[in-house]
Amino acid sequence: xxxxxxxxxxxxxxxxxxxxxxxxxxxxxxxxxxxxxxxxxxxxxxxxxxxxxxxxxxxxxxxxxxxxxxxxxxxxxxxxxxxxxxxxxxxxxxxxxxxxxxxxxxxxxxxxxxxxxxxxxxxxxxxxxxxxxxxxxxxxxxxxxxxxxxxxxxxxxxxxxxxxxxxxxxxxxxxxxxxxxxxxxxxxxxxxxxxxxxxxxxxxxxxxxxxxxxxxxxxxxxxxxxxxxxxxxxxxxxxxxxxxxxxxxxxxxxxxxxxxxxxxxxxxxxxxxxxxxxxxxxxxxxxxxxxxxxxxxxxxxxxx
Amino acid sequence: xxxxxxxxxxxxxxxxxxxxxxxxxxxxxxxxxxxxxxxxxxxxxxxxxxxxxxxxxxxxxxxxxxxxxxxxxxxxxxxxxxxxxxxxxxxxxxxxxxxxxxxxxxxxxxxxxxxxxxxxxxxxxxxxxxxxxxxxxxxxxxxxxxxxxxxxxxxxxxxxxxxxxxxxxxxxxxxxxxxxxxxxxxxxxxxxxxxxxxxxxxxxxxxxxxxxxxxxxxxxxxxxxxxxxxxxxxxxxxxxxxxxxxxxxxxxxxxxxxxxxxxxxxxxxxxxxxxxxxxxxxxxxxxxxxxxxxxxxxxxxxxxxxxxxxxxxxxxxxxxxxxxxxxxxxxxxxxxxxxxxxxxxxxxxxxxxxxxxxxxxxxxxxxxxxxxxxxxxxxxxxxxxxxxxxxxxxxxxxxxxxxxxxxxxxxxxxxxxxxxxxxxxxxxxxxxxxxxxxxxxx
Numbered sequence: 200x201x202x203x204x205x206x207x208x209x210x211x212x213x214x215x216x217x218x219x220x221x222x223x224x225x226x227x228x229x230x231x232x233x234x235x236x237x238x239x240x241x242x243x244x245x246x247x248x249x250x251x252x253x254x255x256x257x258x259x260x261x262x263x264x265x266x267x268x269x270x271x272x273x274x275x276x277x278x279x280x281x282x283x284x285x286x287x288x289x290x291x292x293x294x295x296x297x298x299x300x301x302x303x304x305x306x307x308x309x310x311x312x313x314x315x316x317x318x319x320x321x322x323x324x325x326x327x328x329x330x331x332x333x334x335x336x337x338x339x340x341x342x343x344x345x346x347x348x349x350x351x352x353x354x355x356x357x358x359x360x361x362x363x364x365x366x367x368x369x370x371x372x373x374x375x376x377x378x379x380x381x382x383x384x385x386x387x388x389x390x391x392x393x394x395x396x397x398x399x400x401x402x403x404x405x406x407x408x409x410x411x412x413x414x415x416x417x418x419x420x421x422x423x424x425x426x427x428x429x430x431x432x433x434x435x436x437x438x439x440x441x442x443x444x445x446x447x448x449x450x451x452x453x454x455x456x457x458x459x460x461x462x463x464x465x466x467x468x469x470x471x472x473x474x475x476x477x478x479x480x481x482x483x484x485x486x487x488x489x490x491x492x493x494x495x496x497x498x499x500x501x502x503x
Numbered sequence: 504x505x506x507x508x509x510x511x512x513x514x515x516x517x518x519x520x521x522x523x524x525x526x527x528x529x530x531x532x533x534x535x536x537x538x539x540x541x542x543x544x545x546x547x548x549x550x551x552x553x554x555x556x557x558x559x560x561x562x563x564x565x566x567x568x569x570x571x572x573x574x575x576x577x578x579x580x581x582x583x584x585x586x587x588x589x590x591x592x593x594x595x596x597x598x599x600x601x602x603x604x605x606x607x608x609x610x611x612x613x614x615x616x617x618x619x620x621x622x623x624x625x626x627x628x629x630x631x632x633x634x635x636x637x638x639x640x641x642x643x644x645x646x647x648x649x650x651x652x653x654x655x656x657x658x659x660x661x662x663x664x665x666x667x668x669x670x671x672x673x674x675x676x677x678x679x680x681x682x683x684x685x686x687x688x689x690x691x692x693x694x695x696x697x698x699x700x701x702x703x704x705x706x707x708x709x710x711x712x713x714x715x716x717x718x719x720x721x722x723x724x725x726x727x728x729x730x731x732x733x734x735x736x737x738x739x740x741x742x743x744x745x746x747x748x749x750x751x752x753x754x755x756x757x758x759x760x761x762x763x764x765x766x767x768x769x770x771x772x773x774x775x776x777x778x779x780x781x782x783x784x785x786x787x788x789x790x791x792x793x794x795x796x797x798x799x800x801x802x803x804x805x806x807x808x809x810x811x812x813x814x815x816x817x818x819x820x821x822x823x824x825x826x827x828x829x830x831x832x833x834x835x836x837x838x839x840x841x842x843x844x845x846x847x848x849x850x851x852x853x854x855x856x857x858x859x860x861x862x863x864x865x866x867x868x869x870x871x872x873x874x875x876x877x878x879x880x881x882x883x884x885x886x887x888x889x890x891x892x893x894x895x896x897x898x899x900x901x902x903x904x905x906x907x908x909x910x911x912x913x914x915x916x917x918x919x920x921x922x923x924x925x926x927x928x929x930x931x932x933x934x935x936x937x938x939x940x941x942x943x944x945x
Contacts, residue, residue, distance in 0.1 A: 209735070209812060211525040211606045220796060220813040221767040224748040228826045228867065252796040253813070256761060257753035338597045345596040352933075364594070365935040366620060366850045368627035369924045370767065371864055375933030389608055391599050402799055 212398055216249065219386040221370060222349055223253040223333070226384055227260050229374040230331035233384075234291070234324075237263040239275040239282070239407055240449040242335030245395055246386055248404055250333070251286065261333070262289045266320050268312040269296035270428070270452040278407040291327060293319035310432075311454045321357040324381055331374065333384045339391045349388050355379040392447075393472050400465040411468065412445045412460045423456025447472075525601075528734050531610040531625035531658070534635030535645035539666050542575075543635060543704035544598065544611055550711035551726065553600040595621045604730045619652060619883070619898040623848040623938055626656040627924065631732055633662045633725075638671045638701075641681050642688065648883045650685075654692025655846060655881075655900065655940065657920055660732050661689055661697045664725060669703040673716040696732075700725050738810045742835035743771035743779065744914070744922045746866030747828045751815055763794060763815035764824050769866070769921035771832065773816065774807040778833040781824050782912035787833050792817030827868035829912040829922065837912040837922055838943040843872070843905045845916065846881070847927065847939040849895045855903070855927060855937050856894040862928040863905060865941075866921070869928070871908040878902040895937075903939070916940035 209217070226233045235250055237243045251259050263283060267276075283290045295315050298304035304315050324332060338345045348364050350372045365373055374382050387395070399406065409415075417424040417440065418433035424444055425432055432453070433439055444457035445468070462468040534540030548554045566575045598609040610625030612618070626632060632653040636646055653661060663685050671677045682699035689697045700709055701717050702725060708714030711726045723731065751763040773779075777790045794815040797803035808814045816830060824830070831837050843863065849855050855874060863872040877891040880901035888902075895901045905927075916923030917940075927937040 209526075209809065211527040214527050214811065216796060217767060217811055217813040221748070224765055224767075224813070225867075228748045248800065252800060252802075253765075254749075254751060255796070255800070255802045256755070256758045257751050258755070339599045345598065346594050366595075366624040366938070368624055368926065368935075368938045369921055370628075370769075371924065371926050373864065373926060373928060373933065373935050375862075375928060377932060389597065389599070391601070393601070394606075 212394065212401060215390055215394055216252075216398070218389065219246075219249045220253040222372065222384065222386040223250050225372050225374065226331050226333060227254065229372075230382070232262075232327070232329050233260070233331040233333065234262045234264045234327070234329040235333045236335070237265055237279065237282075237290070238271075238449070239265075239279040240335065241395060241399065241406055241410060242337065242387055244282070244404060244406060245390075245398055246333060246335045247282070247286075248402060249386060259286055259288055262291060262327075262329075264291045264293070264320075264323055264327075264329070264332070266293045266316045266323070267295065268316060268451045268453075269294065269299070270312050272407070272409060272426070272449065272452060274409055275407045275449055291323060293323040295319055309453075311451065313451045313454050317357070324357070325355075329381060330376065331382050331384055333386060335387050336385045337387050337390050337392070337395075338385075347385060347388065349385055350374050351383040351385065352376055353381050353383055357381075359383075393469065396465065396469045396472055400469060407449065409446045409449065409457075412443055412463045414441055415444050415457065416440070417442055417444060417457060421456075424458070425456055426452055428452050525604070525606050526734055527606050527608065528631065528729060528732065529608045529610070529629050530631040530633055530729065531612055531622070531629035532633045532635070533612055533622050533625075533649040533653075534666075535637070535643060538635040538637050539704045540611075540635050543664060543666060543702070543710065544609065545575075546704045546707055546710045547609075547726065548598060548600055550707055551600045551602060553598075595625050602726070602730060607729065619648065619900070620848065620850045622649065622652050623656060623850070626653055626658050627920075627938065629656075629658050630734055631660040631662060631729070632658045633664060635664050635666050636681055636685065638665050638667045638677050638681065641677075642684050646685070647688065650689055650692050650694070651881070651883055652848075652900075654689075654694050655848075657917060657940075659694070659696060661694050662725065662728055662732075663697065663699045664702045664704070665699055666702055666704050668701045668708065668716070669706060673701070675717075675719040678720070698722065698728050700728065738768075738770065738772050741770040741810070741919065743773050743777065743830070743832040744769040744810075744837065744919065745773065745814070745816065745830040746868070746922065747824055747826055747830060748867050749826060750824065761817075763792070763817050764828075764830065765813070765815040766830075766867070767813045768808060768810035770810050770919050772807060772809045773814065779816075779818070779830050780833045780836050781822055782829040782831055782837055783839045783910040784823070784828070785839075786820075786822045788822050789819040790816055791819045827866075829866055829868070831912070837914045837919075839910045839912050840943065841907050841910050842875075843907060843911070843913065843925065843939070843941060844878075844902065845925070845939045845941040846900060846902050847895065847937040848900045849897050849937045851929070851934050851936045852897055853929070853934075853936065854894040854896045854899075858893075860930065861905070861936060862930050863907060863911070864926040864928055865911050865913050865924075868911055870911055871930075872905045872927070874903055874927075875906050876904045878904060902942075913941045913943055915943040 295312055348367050376382055416427050418437040445460040446457050462471045596611045600607045612621040612625035634649050665678050665681050678701045686697045701720055702709045708716055709724045713724055745766045745768055747764045748766045751765050753761050780787045793805050793808050794802040795805050857877050859874045861872050863870050879888040880891040882889050891901050914923040923941045925939045926935055929936050
């Protein structure tokens, strides 16, 4: 067999996979107590799938952490629990509701709970002494994220200081940190939304059902289809209707909107995403519409 | 010999990825202030339909707020509020675009003098550097700096966008003069693949769409060139290098004896039966198993793997291998050194001083080091070396000699980027002080 004939070029998805696995293994090699943020959202699902592959045939060496806003979609929580059980992983859940109940946090006037996740997240990181926290953030999501490092150093307050970030050269990720600091790690930094979906298709990864088109009772607010629920919708002026929709992102029910869609399977979703004229955050996230610098501000406060 | 307890799966059919004819090009941009780099990048994103309606609407809104009558595409790439307020780019930003042929990761680096550090960072992973020149001003001091850094970091391909050609009346002579001067300058830095493209980023000429203004230009548009430039190099021409990241030992009932050495192939090809040496220790052994991530989950055993795949190797003998070791082909191993010489680019506010104690990171290995001597400093303005003082400040580039506490396997950077690049790290706060490029003879 001639050597040259044996090679086909390493494809772009294979490169992204190889890079993400390399990053996961750096985390295992450099940190004592890593944790994967796992919400059941598609990016975190893909990240967890890659983490499992990175160490196979050994079991996953990372714990899982979820910040439950109290407004999560029930089918996503079910999915989360099934996945955790299948992997035999250790799941830590931090509840925003606990903080609201005892007054450490207060509900916002608009009912949105996404910004409230930051304090429970930082507390969980400190209590569990996690030193590396893997997140599914991608640089293509948002302008401030485009400047994020793969290894992003955070102080004891979780704050992201863009001027203090370390330059990252070659494949040399520097995870050295002082006690009390931790490092956020983004193995999917270089993936786009379409890459994530193509990988889900290639790997036949199962997702929570609401990523695919289904009929649902929704109402319109700020140009998005929101799901009726205990979190505070709809108002009297917001008529409920039954529509064929799917979710492009999955977060807090109060600020994550569905889009009209008839994409019932992965192939259809890929066609839809490829043809979409809106970014996933622009289409479905109220919290990112607040201002031009909304994400920059939340990241500085320790948000993911 | 260790037993292999992994089910051998079939390779995935070639069609699985053949359905995606995509490969990936990483490139970095550099331009001087006001060359129109942000506009060019914005234009590239816009004309490849990589900008979606809500992003464009935000830019149009912001442009109107500033009293501009057309959308300022530069606003697409200004990420942080600090930058928008000051109208500057302060850091490397990563952008993504994709065409039928190829996906691209663009490291967008600012061109100010004081941000050499960002260009070094962007160029370290780039296979192509896109350098902007303002047609009205031609080659300027910054252009020389950009080329010097590009050459130093070993970027093989350079595209020069001769921008603002509309402001010089699309004069062929202007383009030709800049193109020739640029090529000869680039050759001086060891860069021989240079393509010069006359463009107007503002109007979109020759960026994605071919311009009617340049009948005298027969070369590719910028995007055509980015789609055509070869990527990856030939792994069969390089000796095998695998920096070991972690040892995989399941110790489960299904895999009681599995022991694999996991890492990303930094260079070359590995095949079952290969004789390898574990460096710096020097024990030789044979590769008996190669595991790759399997489509759908788990691993699959394969007869060979190629850089830059992430792999797990199983070895014949019970050799002592741990994180930080380098598995190399026994025929052509890396050098093992107690003293490291090479050029460094200083990346931190605190200078690198002679006699400083630092941590040195090469591949996955971290050892203590002592900066024994600063040999010289590169004068980026006059492009010569001058004798060094006893420190190198932020953005300075100079050659140093570092004594290492333990032997370290390292390659010459010019031959092997991933095993010849190194970091100097501050032991106290963990900051990355400098990036280095090793010189190894032999």
